[in-house]
Amino acid sequence: MKKELLSIPEAAEILSCSTRTVRRLIEERVIEACKLRSSTRVVNTSLQKYVLTLIADYQEEYGFAEYRSSN
Numbered sequence: 001m002k003k004e005l006l007s008i009p010e011a012a013e014i015l016s017c018s019t020r021t022v023r024r025l026i027e028e029r030v031i032e033a034c035k036l037r038s039s040t041r042v043v044n045t046s047l048q049k050y051v052l053t054l055i056a057d058y059q060e061e062y063g064f065a066e067y068r069s070s071n
Contacts, residue, residue: 004043004044006041006044007041011031015051023040025050030050033046
């Protein structure tokens with residue numbers, strides 16, 4: 001089962017970035033987060049949308065890179 005809320009270190013691992021970067025994205029309201037008791041949790045669907053936006057922006061700027069099988 002997929003987790004709906006991620007810790008900041010888990011989100012950082014998914015994005016391959018630092019926890020500070022994840023906190024900055026939360027502060028800038030780029031990704032959604034909520035407080036759960038004393039810890040901050042990142043909403044997984046928000047993180048997925050952010051990644052898809054990064055991919056779309058890259059493809060728009062550099063063109064769509066199509067996967068080609070070597071077979």
